[in-house]
Amino acid sequence: MQSSLQGSLKSFRLFDLLTFFALCHKTGTLQLAGSDSTSVAYFRNGELIFASTDQPRFRIGSILRERDLIDDEQEARVAGRQRSTEERFGASAVRLGIIDEEQLRSALKIQVSEIIYDALTWSGGDFRFYDEMELPEQAVTISVDITNLIMEGARRIDEWDQCLRLLPDDSVVFRIADNPELQEKISLSLDEWRVLFRFDGHKPLRQVLEESGEDPLDFYRVVYGLLASNLVEEAPEDTSTRTTLRQQMSEPIPSPAGHTGKIMSPVFEISDEEWKAIEDDTKLLVSDDATLRFSQVRKMATSASRLRAVLPDGDVQLFPLDGSSYVIGRAADAAIRFTDTGVSARHAKLTRNEEGYVIEDMHSRNGTIVNDAPIERTLLRDGDKIRVGRIALEYQVRYSVD
Numbered sequence: 001m002q003s004s005l006q007g008s009l010k011s012f013r014l015f016d017l018l019t020f021f022a023l024c025h026k027t028g029t030l031q032l033a034g035s036d037s038t039s040v041a042y043f044r045n046g047e048l049i050f051a052s053t054d055q056p057r058f059r060i061g062s063i064l065r066e067r068d069l070i071d072d073e074q075e076a077r078v079a080g081r082q083r084s085t086e087e088r089f090g091a092s093a094v095r096l097g098i099i100d101e102e103q104l105r106s107a108l109k110i111q112v113s114e115i116i117y118d119a120l121t122w123s124g125g126d127f128r129f130y131d132e133m134e135l136p137e138q139a140v141t142i143s144v145d146i147t148n149l150i151m152e153g154a155r156r157i158d159e160w161d162q163c164l165r166l167l168p169d170d171s172v173v174f175r176i177a178d179n180p181e182l183q184e185k186i187s188l189s190l191d192e193w194r195v196l197f198r199f200d201g202h203k204p205l206r207q208v209l210e211e212s213g214e215d216p217l218d219f220y221r222v223v224y225g226l227l228a229s230n231l232v233e234e235a236p237e238d239t240s241t242r243t244t245l246r247q248q249m250s251e252p253i254p255s256p257a258g259h260t261g262k263i264m265s266p267v268f269e270i271s272d273e274e275w276k277a278i279e280d281d282t283k284l285l286v287s288d289d290a291t292l293r294f295s296q297v298r299k300m301a302t303s304a305s306r307l308r309a310v311l312p313d314g315d316v317q318l319f320p321l322d323g324s325s326y327v328i329g330r331a332a333d334a335a336i337r338f339t340d341t342g343v344s345a346r347h348a349k350l351t352r353n354e355e356g357y358v359i360e361d362m363h364s365r366n367g368t369i370v371n372d373a374p375i376e377r378t379l380l381r382d383g384d385k386i387r388v389g390r391i392a393l394e395y396q397v398r399y400s401v402d
Helices: 014-023 060-066 072-085 089-095 101-119 146-155 160-166 180-185 190-196 205-212 216-228 240-250 272-277 294-299
Strands: 005-008 028-033 038-044 047-053 126-130 173-176 200-204 232-234 305-310 316-321 325-329 348-353 356-361 368-370 373-375 377-379 385-388 391-397
Touching: 014 028, 014 126, 014 146, 014 216, 038 101, 047 101, 047 146, 060 072, 060 089, 060 101, 072 089, 089 101, 101 146, 146 216, 173 205, 190 216, 200 205, 200 316, 205 216, 216 232, 356 368, 356 373, 356 391
Parallel strands: none
Antiparallel strands: 005 126, 028 038, 028 126, 038 047, 173 200, 173 232, 305 316, 305 391, 325 348, 348 356, 356 377, 368 373, 368 385, 385 391
């Protein structure tokens, strides 16, 4: 069987490959060979459905122990039965009544996701992708979107140097990418959505971090997930990786040295009817606080709104809006503060209601201008131009419903 795509994980990181498979709805088998382990992942229509590895720590017994579903004595009993029957560990545990079928299926699904989370942190290795998909006989398939797996892998990064290795230079400027297909599938926490909406295509990564006030490791962990999931992109857009991947799908590539991964057999086929019946396992495999889908956030105008300010010297500042009210002014306690002398101490106020944000002039010296007209109070719409003193503001709702 000849691979259609192969190369080094130093040149093409795993999250690039996973996102590419998702965007192209690829079906096939991905072999991964690291420095001391080999893993295999199986895809159907761009979604990961199964994975296996030769790493002992991802054996089903270890997964069950980690989740306190079996203890030492029970593990010994299962091991004894295995020696006499040659059954698989999970099957023996069920037969002995230690766990039930549903617990085993859940553990097997968690096992698949853990294998991918681990591979996402590899610093190198080789990969091969085959258009054929041959699942092992004992495979228990999962149904979870690739972008959610990538984000969960990012949430589990706990080392600073790991983040630095996975992210580009902190002088890079990011903007929100326009990938509605991926955005509709992904589930993020509210804090992750707030980080996402800080990227305006103008500020370097280090400045966005400083303005966020977040812990650097927590912030970069989120950014890595957003970048890996193609929710943010470099500004201007850099499509070189995706173009190269598309080219490589149709061009022969030299075989990577030392690759020994093998596809397991025997095989079985999943019918379209069976595939449609597979439940969505996202809640089983990702963090409990990652509950907000793009479509839900899109309806939450207050989570998706922001003010983009252009100062007299040309500097651009971004103010995400997710609170109930904000005072715009020169005073030290103003939530949105400008030092321009044309701005009053308490110049204007933003207040959230069920329709979005209302702006109200607070009897300022120079007035509040919206779309070239002075206002006392008005509901803001996406794209409205606001002026306070010499500060030019634009109200932006990145995602809204007609």
